Amino acid sequence: DAKTTQPNSMESNEEEPVHLPCNHSTISGTDYIHWYRQLPSQGPEYVIHGLTSNVNNRMASLAIAEDRKSSTLILHRATLRDAAVYYCILRAFSGNTPLVFGKGTRLSVIA
Amino acid sequence: DAGVIQSPRHEVTEMGQEVTLRCKPISGHNSLFWYRQTMMRGLELLIYFNNNVPIDDSGMPEDRFSAKMPNASFSTLKIQPSEPRDSAVYFCASGQTGSSGDTQYFGPGTRLTVL
Numbered sequence: 545d546a547k548t549t550q551p552n553s554m555e556s557n558e559e560e561p562v563h564l565p566c567n568h569s570t571i572s573g574t575d576y577i578h579w580y581r582q583l584p585s586q587g588p589e590y591v592i593h594g595l596t597s598n599v600n601n602r603m604a605s606l607a608i609a610e611d612r613k614s615s616t617l618i619l620h621r622a623t624l625r626d627a628a629v630y631y632c633i634l635r636a637f638s639g640n641t642p643l644v645f646g647k648g649t650r651l652s653v654i655a
Numbered sequence: 656d657a658g659v660i661q662s663p664r665h666e667v668t669e670m671g672q673e674v675t676l677r678c679k680p681i682s683g684h685n686s687l688f689w690y691r692q693t694m695m696r697g698l699e700l701l702i703y704f705n706n707n708v709p710i711d712d713s714g715m716p717e718d719r720f721s722a723k724m725p726n727a728s729f730s731t732l733k734i735q736p737s738e739p740r741d742s743a744v745y746f747c748a749s750g751q752t753g754s755s756g757d758t759q760y761f762g763p764g765t766r767l768t769v770l
Contacts, residue, residue, distance in 0.1 A: 587659075587746045587761030588698070640686040640750040640757040642711070645698035 548632045553650040556622045564617040564649055566632030571612050576635050579606065579617050580643065581628040588631065588645075591617065627653045659762035661747050667768045673735040676765045679728055680749030688748040688759060689722055689732050698746070704730065705752070716741075737769045 549567040556562040568577065579591040592599055592606045594615075599606040605618040619626055631648040635641065660679040668674055680687050689701040702712040704724045712722070719738070724730040734741055744766050748759040 587748070587764050588759075589761065590758045593758075635757070637757075640705075640752040640759065642688055642700040642703050643690075643698075643759060644700075647697060 548634060548646055550630075550632055550646065550649045552647065553652065555652045555654060556619075558624060558653055558655050559621050562619040562622045562626070562651065564619070564630050564632075564651065565614065566616070567614045568632070568634055569613045571634055572636070574636055576637055577606065577608060577612075577615050578633045578635055578643070579604070579630060580633065580645075581630045582648070583625075583628045588643075591630070593635075622651075622653045624653050624655060627651055659747055659749050659760055661745075661762035661765050663765060664763065665766045665768075667770065668737055669770050670738055671736045672769075673733065674737045674741075674767060674769075676732040676734075676745050676747075676767070678730045678732070678747030678762060680730070680747070681760055682728065684749035684751045684760075685727070686750045686752055686759075687724060687730050688750075689730070690746040690748065690761075691743045692746065692764075693743045701732070701745075734767075737767075739769045742767055742769050 576593050576595050578593040580588040581591050582588045592604050594606045607616045629648040629650050631645050633643050662677045685706050688703040690698050692698045700714045702722045707724045722732045744764045746761050746764045748761045750759045
């Protein structure tokens with residue numbers, strides 16, 4: 545799997561938008577961009593994924609650069625419950641293969 | 656659905672003892688994954704199964720580790736004999752190939768402490 549680069553940590557105020565960046569300059573044409581997050585003392589959970597177009601779901605939005613070498617996970621209004629480690633992961637579309645986790649970004653939310 | 660179920664949630668054992676971790680995947684899922692998380696190494700894959708068949712066990716640390724999936728609704732990860740360096744949180748995850756994004760659903764984990 546291609547490598548991703550994320551900041552180690554970020555901080556946000558509650559009810560403010562949060563933009564979590566991810567660089568993946570070696571992404572291949574068939575790699576999907578997945579985001580998972582891990583809340584304290586829990587297993588990772590799926591957030592969102594995309595290929596080329598921007599994506600929205602009830603949890604977040606994913607903005608993908610036109611050259612696909614970077615992407616940004618957007619939490620529109622951070623809450624205290626969003627404090628977690630966020631992982632950006634590239635996956636080739638070839639079935640349910642294992643996830644390769646990096647170190648992720650630890651998001652702190654301040655009340 | 657109750658989600659992925661793992662047992663026990665916590666296990667404390669002494670070096671040299673056998674440890675068995677259990678996982679019940681989400682009904683209907685055909686892929687099952689065992690991951691381990693430590694402060695030093697982060698989250699890493701140990702082994703995964705498709706349709707109850709082991710596909711890749713290259714992440715299993717050594718012969719002390721073994722995993723089985725006798726049927727679609729149950730898997731075990733066994734460590735025999737256990738060592739202090741096996742202390743970690745072990746996660747089981749399941750997924751359905753071809754479902755939206757091939758999402759994986761993780762259990763709550765088993766925190767293993769080997770004294």
